[in-house]
Amino acid sequence: MKKILIANRGEIAIRVMKTAKKMGIKTVAVYSDADKNAPHTNFADESICIGEPPSNKSYLLGSKIIEVAKKLNVDAIHPGYGFLSENAGFAKEVEDNNIIFIGPKSSSIATMGNKLAAKDAVKKYNIPMVPGEDKAIQSPEKAAEIAKKIGFPILIKAAAGGGGKGMRIVYQESEILEQLKRAISEATSAFGDGSVFIEKYIESPRHIEIQVLADSLGNVVHLFERECSVQRRHQKVVEEAPSSILTPELRSKMGEDAIKVAKSCDYLGAGTVEFLVDKNLNYYFLEMNTRLQVEHPVTEFITGVDLVEEQINIARGKAISFIQTDLKIKGHALELRVYAEDSFQNFMPSIGTLTKYKLPVGNGIRVDNGFEEGMEVPIYYDPMLSKLITYGKTRDKAIQLMLTAIKNYEIDGIKTTLPFGKFVFEHVAFTSGNFDTHFVKNYFTENTIQKIIEEESTIAAITALKLYLEAQKKIKVAQIN
Amino acid sequence: MFKAKVNKSFTKSFNTSDVKKTDLTLITNNKLLLRHQSKNFEIDLMESNFNTKTYHLKINGNSYVVELEDELAINIAKMGFSMNNSKKINSITSPMPGLILNINVKEGQKVKNGDVLLVLEAMKMENSIISPKDGIVKLVSVKKGLTVEKNEHLIELS
Numbered sequence: 001m002k003k004i005l006i007a008n009r010g011e012i013a014i015r016v017m018k019t020a021k022k023m024g025i026k027t028v029a030v031y032s033d034a035d036k037n038a039p040h041t042n043f044a045d046e047s048i049c050i051g052e053p054p055s056n057k058s059y060l061l062g063s064k065i066i067e068v069a070k071k072l073n074v075d076a077i078h079p080g081y082g083f084l085s086e087n088a089g090f091a092k093e094v095e096d097n098n099i100i101f102i103g104p105k106s107s108s109i110a111t112m113g114n115k116l117a118a119k120d121a122v123k124k125y126n127i128p129m130v131p132g133e134d135k136a137i138q139s140p141e142k143a144a145e146i147a148k149k150i151g152f153p154i155l156i157k158a159a160a161g162g163g164g165k166g167m168r169i170v171y172q173e174s175e176i177l178e179q180l181k182r183a184i185s186e187a188t189s190a191f192g193d194g195s196v197f198i199e200k201y202i203e204s205p206r207h208i209e210i211q212v213l214a215d216s217l218g219n220v221v222h223l224f225e226r227e228c229s230v231q232r233r234h235q236k237v238v239e240e241a242p243s244s245i246l247t248p249e250l251r252s253k254m255g256e257d258a259i260k261v262a263k264s265c266d267y268l269g270a271g272t273v274e275f276l277v278d279k280n281l282n283y284y285f286l287e288m289n290t291r292l293q294v295e296h297p298v299t300e301f302i303t304g305v306d307l308v309e310e311q312i313n314i315a316r317g318k319a320i321s322f323i324q325t326d327l328k329i330k331g332h333a334l335e336l337r338v339y340a341e342d343s344f345q346n347f348m349p350s351i352g353t354l355t356k357y358k359l360p361v362g363n364g365i366r367v368d369n370g371f372e373e374g375m376e377v378p379i380y381y382d383p384m385l386s387k388l389i390t391y392g393k394t395r396d397k398a399i400q401l402m403l404t405a406i407k408n409y410e411i412d413g414i415k416t417t418l419p420f421g422k423f424v425f426e427h428v429a430f431t432s433g434n435f436d437t438h439f440v441k442n443y444f445t446e447n448t449i450q451k452i453i454e455e456e457s458t459i460a461a462i463t464a465l466k467l468y469l470e471a472q473k474k475i476k477v478a479q480i481n
Numbered sequence: 482m483f484k485a486k487v488n489k490s491f492t493k494s495f496n497t498s499d500v501k502k503t504d505l506t507l508i509t510n511n512k513l514l515l516r517h518q519s520k521n522f523e524i525d526l527m528e529s530n531f532n533t534k535t536y537h538l539k540i541n542g543n544s545y546v547v548e549l550e551d552e553l554a555i556n557i558a559k560m561g562f563s564m565n566n567s568k569k570i571n572s573i574t575s576p577m578p579g580l581i582l583n584i585n586v587k588e589g590q591k592v593k594n595g596d597v598l599l600v601l602e603a604m605k606m607e608n609s610i611i612s613p614k615d616g617i618v619k620l621v622s623v624k625k626g627l628t629v630e631k632n633e634h635l636i637e638l639s
Contacts, residue, residue, distance in 0.1 A: 165606070178597065178609070185582075185600075186607050233606070344543070349577050349603050351631070379578050383604045411542070412527070418542045453543075454491065459522050460545035461485035461493050463515050464536035466505045468549055469497060471531045 001025060001075045001100065001316050006044070007065050008080030010370030011386055012292070013040035016078045019308040028072055030065055032058035034378045039370055046072060053380045059083045062090035066097050076100035076315055078308075082382065085291040086113045102315040104214075104290050108265040112288040116159050116197055118265075122285055125260045130276065130284045132199030138184075140177045146198045147173065153201040156180060158187035158194075164234030165190040169201055202284065204436040205276040207231070208243050209289075210258035211299045211307070214267040215314045221324045222255035223303050226272075226295055230424055230439045232347050237417055238424050239295035239335045241302050244395065244433030245281070254283060261288055270296070270311050294337065294387065297366060301333035301391040332395040334402050336421040338409070340383040343420035344449050351377050354385075356412035360405040364391040364398075367409075377414060385416065395433075399425050420444065423452070484550040570613045573636040575629045579603030584625055586636070590618045598636055601629070614638065 004020055005028040006013045017027040017040070029044035034053035041047045048068050051058035062084055069077055077094050079085035085103065088110035094101040103109070112118045119134045133146045136159055147154045147170065156179060158166025166187030168179040180196070188194035211223040227243035228236040246254070258273035265288070272293045274286040296307050305327075310320060341347045357373040369386035377383065390405055392398035406422050429435040429443055483495045504516040511526040525539035534549035582600040586592055592612045601608045620637035623629060 182600075182607055182609065189602075189607075349579075351578050379604060381604070406542070407523075409542075412539075412544075415544075416542070422541060456540045456543055457487040457491040457545060458493060459515055459517055459524070459540055460487055460536075460538045460547050461491075461495070462500050462503055462517060463505060463513060463524050463538055464534075464547035464549055465483055465485060465495055465497075465500050466503070466515075467526070467529060467536060468531065468534055469500070471529075475531075 001312065003028060003072070003074050004076045004078055004102065004312070005030065005065070005069045005072070005074040006040075006078050006080060007059070007084055008078075008082070009035055009038065009040050009059060009381065010384070011040075011368045012080040012082075012294075012370075014043050014370060015368050016080060016308055017043055019306055019312065020078075023309060023312060025312070028069070028074055030059070030068060032380075034380055038375070039372055048072070053378065055083065055380060059381075062087065062093055066093055066099065069094075069099055070097060074099060076102050076312075078102040078311070079291065081291050081294055086289070088113055100315050102269065102311050104268045104271065105266065108267050109290045111265045112271075112290045114159050115157060115161065115287050116195075118287055119285075121264045122261055125257075125264055127257050127260060127285045128283060130199050130202060130286070133197060136195035136197055137180075140180050143176050143180055143198060144173050147176065150198075150200045153203075155199045155201040156183045156196050157199060158183060158191060158196050160191035160193040160195070161187060164231075166196065167234050202276050202278060204438060205229075205278055206243070206245065206436050207236070207274065207286075208246065208254070208277050208283070209272050209274040209293070210255055211293075211296070212258050212262045212267070212271050212273060213307075213310055213314070213320050214262050214269065214271070215320045216268060216317055217319050219320050219323070220259045220262050220267070221320060221322070221327070222258050223299050223305060223307075223327060224329055225251060225254065226293075226298055228295060229435060229437050230430070231437055232420075232440045236295065237337050237339070237420065238430075239298055239337075240395075240398075241298040241333050242329050245277070250281060250283075257285070261285065269314050270307050294384075295335050297368060297387065297389045298333035298335050301366070301389065302329050302331055303327055304330065331391055331393050332398045333389060333391045334398045334425075336388045336402065336406070336424075337417065338385045338388055338411075338421075339417045340377045340385055340414050341417055342415035343417050343423075344453060345415075347417070347420075349379075349383050350415035351379055351383075352414045353377075354411065354413045356410055358408075358410040359386070360388070360408035362401075362405070362408075364401050365389070365405045366391070385411075388421070396431075399431060482552045486548045486550070487545050489546075489548075571616075571619075571638045572634060573598060573610060573613075573638065575601065575631055575633045575635055576608075576610075577601070577603050578631050579608070579629060581623050581625055581627045581629060581635075582607060584621060584623070586618045586621065588618050588621055592616060592618060592638070599623075610635065612638065 003026040006016050020027050027044040029047040030050045031041040032053050084090040088106045091101045091106035153171045156168045166183050168183045170179050183196050184194045206229045208225050214220040226241045228239045230238035261273045272289040275283040277283045342350045353376045359367045366389040371385050390401040506514045513524040515522045528537040536547045538545045579601045582602045584599045596612045597609045599610050616638040619639040622634050
C-alpha cells in the first residue's frame with residue numbers, strides 16, 4: 001500500500017494523513033470548493049477538487065471519489081467518520097474497483113449500518129437489548145400503538161442513523177406526528193433512508209462504548225471502554241476513558257460481548273460497540289459503529305495503540321500488532337469536542353471567521369484540529385472545529401490539565417463549546433463521576449447559565465468602569481501638565 | 482454614578498466608590514486580573530474606546546461588550562429624552578444562518594402559539610421555528626430552498 005485517499009475533510013482527514021505519513025504512505029486529499037484552502041487540503045501530498053460545497057455535491061459523491069482514486073493510482077481509501085464511512089454501497093463500489101477499503105467489508109457495514117438488521121444479527125448471541133419494536137414504521141398511528149405498549153417516553157430512531165440525526169424523544173402522544181415527520185425527513189436527507197423505528201427510551205442511562213479491532217486472520221480484541229455520557233442533542237461533547245463506573249469484571253464482560261458483536265457480522269478493522277448502562281449497571285446493546293469514532297484518541301492515550309496504524313495494517317492483511325492480554329489501561333484521558341456553537345444559547349451554531357485561533361500546547365495535551373486563524377467556519381458541514389484531548393496519570397490530573405488547556409485555547413470571532421467544557425470539568429457531578437446522559441438537562445439549566453452570565457457581566461462592568469476611570473485620571477493629569 | 486450596559490442586555494449601576502474595593506492588575510498588555518470579593522478573574526481586553534466608553538472584554542472565553550454611561554447621560558435620560566420603544570414579538574427572524582427546508586404556513590393563515598411556522602436546516606440539523614403567540618401570518622418573506630443569514634426576517638405576524 002503506497003498511496004491512500006482520504007474521503008473526508010477537517011481534523012479527521014489530517015489525523016489519518018499524519019499516521020499514513022508516519023508509515024511512509026502517500027496521501028491524497030479530496031475537497032469541495034468551500035475547502036480549497038482548508039488545512040486538510042494543504043496537508044496532503046496531492047489534493048483534488050471533487051465538487052461544490054454542499055456535501056451531496058462533493059464529499060458524498062462516492063463514484064466521483066473512486067474515479068479520482070483510480071486516476072491517481074490510489075491503493076486504498078480511508079473514509080474517516082461521517083460522510084461515506086458507513087455507506088455499504090460505497091464500500092462495495094470501492095471493493096469492486098479493486099481498491100482497498102480501509103474498514104470492514106461492505107456486508108458488515110450493511111448489517112450494522114441498519115440498526116434493525118444489527119439487532120437481528122446480534123440476537124443469537126444472547127446480548128441484552130433495549131425493549132422496542134424492531135420493524136420500521138411510517139404511520140403515526142402505528143407509532144402511537146407501539147408507544148402505548150412499551151410506555152412513554154419513546155425514542156424514534158433512524159434505522160440508518162448516527163450522530164443524533166433522525167432521532168427524537170417523544171413524551172406524549174400529541175407530539176408523535178410532528179416528531180415522526182422531522183425524524184423521517186432528517187433521516188432521509190442525512191442518510192438517504194427514511195426508515196425509523198421505536199425503542200423504549202431508557203431514562204438516565206450512561207453511554208459506554210467498547211473499541212474493538214478485528215483482523216483478517218480471525219483475531220478480535222477489545223481496547224476497553226469510552227464513556228460518552230455528556231451529550232447535547234444526543235450528540236457527544238465530552239468523552240473519557242476509562243469510565244469511572246465500570247468494575248474490572250463488568251469491563252471484561254462488556255468487552256467479551258463487544259467481541260461477540262464484531263464476530264456476529266464478520267467484522268474487519270476498527271469498530272465500536274455502543275451500550276447503554278443503567279443505574280443498576282445493567283447494560284444494553286445499542287449499535288455498532290463500523291468506522292473509526294470521533295472520540296478514538298482517548299483510547300489511543302490509555303492503550304498506547306495508534307488505531308489508524310492498526311486499521312491500515314489490518315487492511316494490508318496483517319495481524320493486529322498485539323494480543324488481548326498485552327493490553328493494560330494506563331492513566332486517564334478526556335476529550336472535549338470544540339464545536340462552533342454558542343454554549344449559552346442552546347448550543348446554537350455560531351458561524352463566522354476565526355479572527356484569532358491559537359491551540360493550547362503541552363505535555364499530555366493533544367488537539368486534533370481542522371482549522372486555522374483567519375478561516376471561516378462553513379455552514380455546509382458539521383460544526384466541529386477540533387477535539388481537545390488531555391491525558392493524566394489519574395482522572396483528576398487529566399481534568400486539571402483539561403481546564404488549563406481550555407484556558408489556553410484562544411478563539412475569537414465565533415462562540416464555541418469551550419465555556420461549556422469548563423463548566424463540565426469543574427462540575428461536581430462530573431468530577432465525582434456521578435452523571436448520566438442528562439448532564440446538560442440536569443445541570444446546565446437556564447438558571448445556571450443566567451447566573452454565570454450575570455456574574456461575568458458584573459465582572460466585565462466593574463473592569464470596564466475601572467479602566468475608564470483610570471484612563472480619565474491619566475487624561476486629567478495630562479491636561480494639568 | 483455610572484450605569485453599565487453589558488452585551489446590550491444586562492444593566493448595572495455603580496457608584497465610583499463601589500469599584501474602589503476591587504483590585505485590577507495589569508498582567509500584560511491586554512491581560513488583566515480582577516479580584517472581586519476575593520475571587521480572581523482573568524480578563525482579556527479585546528478593545529477599548531475611551532471616547533465612546535465602550536469596552537470589549539473576554540472572561541472565561543466569553544465575550545462581553547460593556548457600554549458605560551455617566552451621570553450626565555443618565556440625567557438626560559431621566560428627563561425623558563431617551564427613546565423607549567417596547568416592541569411586541571411580531572417579527573420572526575432567523576436565529577442562525579441556514580437553509581429554509583419547508584414553510585408550513587401561508588399569508589393570512591391563523592396560527593397558534595407553538596405551531597411550527599417553518600423548518601430551518603443548519604449544519605445538517607433540522608430546527609422547527611415555532612410561533613411565539615396566537616396570531617395571523619401577515620407576511621412570509623422567504624421561500625423554500627432559500628439560504629438565510631442570522632437575524633434575517635422570516636415571517637411577520639399580527
